[in-house]
Amino acid sequence: MHPRILVAIFAVLASLILSFKFLISSSTVPEPTQWLPRPSSSAHPKPSSKSGFTPPPLNPEDPNVVELDYLAVRSQNSETVKSWWNIPYAASAGAGNRFRRPQPPKLYNETLEWSGKLGMCPRIQKINATLRNTDDLSGDDVPGIEADSSEDCLSLNVFAPIDAQSGDELPVAFVIPGGGFHLPGRANGGEMVEKSRIEIDGVVVDKGILVVTLYYRNGIYGFLSGDEIQKDGNFNGGLRDQRTALEWVQKYIRYFGGNADHVVLMGTSAGGASAMLQLTGNGGDNTVSLPGTGRRPLFHGLIAQSPASPTFYTPDQANHFWKQVALGVNCTDLSVACVRNATVPDLYWQNYPMSFPNRTTPPRWMWAPTTEPEGGIWTEPAPAAIFAGRYAKVPTLLGFTTNEGTDQVKKETETVEDMKTYLLDHYPLLSEKDLDLLVRTYPNDVHWPDSGAYWDATAKAQGDIRYICPTWLCSNAIAARNPSSVPTWQYQWDVVYGADIDNGYGTKHAATVGHIMAGGRDEISDYMISFIKHLNPNTEKSEGSPHWEELGKGMGRRLVFTNRKDQHGMTIEMQNHDQNRETRCMDIKRMMPRLQMVLNE
Structure with missing residues (x-):
């Protein structure tokens, strides 16, 4: 047997052993709310493998369609990569869901296929009001997957080798785009998939990896906080979006050929900051409870390139920013209910960088997380948690x-x-x-x-x-x-x-x-x-x-x-x-x- 083939086989076995080791060493916390729909026993065979997953048969009419319990989605294919763009992992974050944790996705009766629209979350506006606009964002009447930019933007993308099949158990890179918590980075993982493949003399030794990228809320949509939101909502919606997408990966990535027990979290800049905050969330407990499988780690390794260390807002700073937004949409009572009822264009107008209290110039990257009350996921910045040993040991x-x-x-x-x-x-x-x-x-x-x-x-x-x-x-x-x-x-x-x-x-x-x-x-x-x-x-x-x-x-x-x-x-x-x-x-x-x-x- 070719020496490179022996090396690749040995490496895969070693990787599986490491994945198992980290799986059994996880800590436990009280079970979080289970919002994703449970698998339908009629839709998929009863699990029989050690992972609790049995690959479903290919769709006889279209093998490019992957069928999940809440939707079916068709891939866009190149010669080397299958790409599933803009798969909803949560409901719209607009209207009544503003400033709340991600809500369950709806059930889709039709097969989804990428429309060619970007489906991005709202981007930051200019500080100078004369350079802002109200036209970039689609209204609530347009589904996010049919819009270039929308509050209905909580979707992810899966990139897999062209010959990947359900049950292949390929390693997964979960990539959180950067953008300073201001910009909705759109990351294409196709070239990473291509680079990860190993062929020797025309023989596929290693199909490579899967890459998952996502959109999450930025700016005021993902990081506005303060006393009013604490009364009826959640801080750090952007971070919660990321964690929800990680839960989605645990439940569904095997249908695309990935291994939910081998997920590497990866991010750059604000994406790197996000990765570090996922490492330290819940005091370092990175597990989730899934129906039928118990508690599972959300990820098993981490890469952080040039991670930012954001300034976590004080309560006074958080309330200062909230007041500016609320008054900007004519909510003189400062209530979260009023801001949730603001029109899409009016709220979008307020999505701009703001100065700290008693300062006149906004920071280069202004929007950032806020320390959550006791019992929250992010009760301290990442450096504080790491210095104290409160992080996932991966x-x-x-x-x-x-x-x-x-x-x-x-x-x-x-x-x-x-x-x-x-x-x-x-x-x-x-x-x-x-x-x-x-x-x-x-x-x-x-x-x-x-x-x-x-x-x-x-x-x-x-x-x-x-x-x-x-x-x-x-x-x-x-x-x-x-x-x-x-x-x-x-x-x-x-x-x-x-x-x-x-x-x-x-x-x-x-x-x-x-x-x-x-x-x-x-x-x-x-x-x-x-x-x-x-x-x-x-x-x-x-x-x-x-x-x-x-x-x-x-x-x-x-x-x-x-x-x-x-x-x-x-x-x-x-x-x-x-x-x-x-x-x-x-x-x-x-x-x-x-x-x-x-x-x-």
């Missing part, structure tokens, strides 16, 4: 780019006061002592063409505060707190091309995502897809790539990808613990209560 792979902040800061930042103003607009609880320390830590000693004197310093500070240091600190804490059998890996992406070499932007925020989600295979995509398949980046790494060492307890070795010395090639090497970064990040950790990334001391 294999993780986390990393950042070298210049996370350069495209987050205006190039005109000229003076030290400009720098302090920018930081206070984003983190209004910082003290003058904090600001002075940040100015000393990030001096204006590097100047770039067409840039203000303090642009580079401010960009470095923002990159460390929002992205690099939380990722660094959290991955190190995970490595220290995980059982020895649960590994974590850390990386730094330092690859820069073209004009960004000379204009100061360098390796921008979230620069890895294009290598992994799109394009051909390369070293980093091979590492990531190997992790998705085997919960280990080394199993199917590129030939010649170094062994990616686990982060380890106290060792702090990370894998660095760089082309700074040679633009025609890329160096990949393990690097030792970075003490200078450690010093900077520990300063930022001490500021985290005022950065609203951990609860107040």
